[in-house]
Amino acid sequence: MGLGTAAYVLAAVLITSALSGAIGMAGGVILMSALALVMPAAPAIALHGLVQLGSNGWRIAIHRKHVRWRVVGVYALGALATMAAFTLIAFSPSRLFIFLALGLMPIIVWLPERWIRLDANRPPHALVAGIASTTLSLTAGVNGAFNDLFFIRTDMTRHEVISTKAAVQVFGHLAKVVFYGAPLMSLAATPGGPPAWLPLAALPLSMVGALLGSLVLDRMSDANFRDIRRWLITGVGALNLVQAARIILHAQG
Numbered sequence: 001m002g003l004g005t006a007a008y009v010l011a012a013v014l015i016t017s018a019l020s021g022a023i024g025m026a027g028g029v030i031l032m033s034a035l036a037l038v039m040p041a042a043p044a045i046a047l048h049g050l051v052q053l054g055s056n057g058w059r060i061a062i063h064r065k066h067v068r069w070r071v072v073g074v075y076a077l078g079a080l081a082t083m084a085a086f087t088l089i090a091f092s093p094s095r096l097f098i099f100l101a102l103g104l105m106p107i108i109v110w111l112p113e114r115w116i117r118l119d120a121n122r123p124p125h126a127l128v129a130g131i132a133s134t135t136l137s138l139t140a141g142v143n144g145a146f147n148d149l150f151f152i153r154t155d156m157t158r159h160e161v162i163s164t165k166a167a168v169q170v171f172g173h174l175a176k177v178v179f180y181g182a183p184l185m186s187l188a189a190t191p192g193g194p195p196a197w198l199p200l201a202a203l204p205l206s207m208v209g210a211l212l213g214s215l216v217l218d219r220m221s222d223a224n225f226r227d228i229r230r231w232l233i234t235g236v237g238a239l240n241l242v243q244a245a246r247i248i249l250h251a252q253g
Contacts, residue, residue: 005038006198009047010205017055017206019232020144021062021162021213026232028052028169029102032141033240039187039194041093045141046184049176050199055206056166056173062214063163068156072167074123078130079171086138086179093139093180096247101140103241106233108149120150120164130171137172138179144169145233162217 012034020027031051035044060067120126129150133143147169151161187193 006195008038009035009194009198010201013051013202014205014209017051017209018213020055021059021210022216026144026236027055028142028144029105029233029236032098033102033236033243036095036098036141037243040183041095041098042180042183043187043194045093045176046180047194047199047202048141049173049180051202051206052173053170053177054203055210056170058207058210059166059214060163062211063159066157066159066163067167068121068160068164071120071126071164074126075120075130075168076171078127079134079175082131082134083175083178086175091139093141096244097139098141099240099244099247101136102142103237103244105140105142105145106237108145110230110234116149117153118150119154121154125150130168133168134172134175137176141176143172158217
């Protein structure tokens with residue numbers, strides 16, 4: 001990985017962290033897409049988790065008074081149970097699976113409310129969210145759009161959504177670092193791999209991005225907050241499906 005690619009990764013970290021700080025989603029999906037374009041699947045997932053830990057942690061610090069900690073506690077039980085289960089199985093992520101998952105995931109934000117009524121404030125729902133979302137983190141690298149099902153129809157304000165969702169997603173990002181950190185370190189040690197300083201440079205940039213995004217969030221209405229999230233994640237999903245199709249056609253060619 002040359003300096004040009006490293007600069008591309010750092011720019012993606014800053015922009016997507018700001019996006020996540022403003023609307024609570026899409027930033028992680030775009031960053032995962034950007035990393036998967038230039039890195040193998042497992043190291044990309046690990047670097048994504050490391051960067052998002054910084055971004056989410058900083059969003060929690062900025063909006064800590066809005067976090068609904070009861071939701072976080074129940075979600076954590078499901079997340080930790082899923083991590084324990086993954087220690088018993090062997091799974092190797094692929095770039096094709098990542099792009100397909102990122103492309104298809106936005107479908108869920110358009111499901112009619114009468115079909116699925118999920119609310120993170122309800123303990124059974126928060127537990128299911130912890131299990132399913134952590135599974136998605138370890139297989140596709142992201143879970144933001146799925147987590148949105150549990151937050152977008154709650155009675156939470158936009159600040160409570162941003163802060164509580166950031167808090168619960170820490171578990172998925174931590175799991176990615178734990179399970180795929182070794183492939184990232186191995187890649188960094190190979191010629192042409194990402195420079196060792198890249199994660200160190202990415203972490204403060206993710207925090208700066210989160211702070212910039214919070215300034216946008218404060219100037220946005222709750223109605224605009226929810227509408228923008230849907231359309232943005234849908235557009236990003238379409239681009240990921242195009243990339244998945246390119247991988248399939250290349251393999252067949």
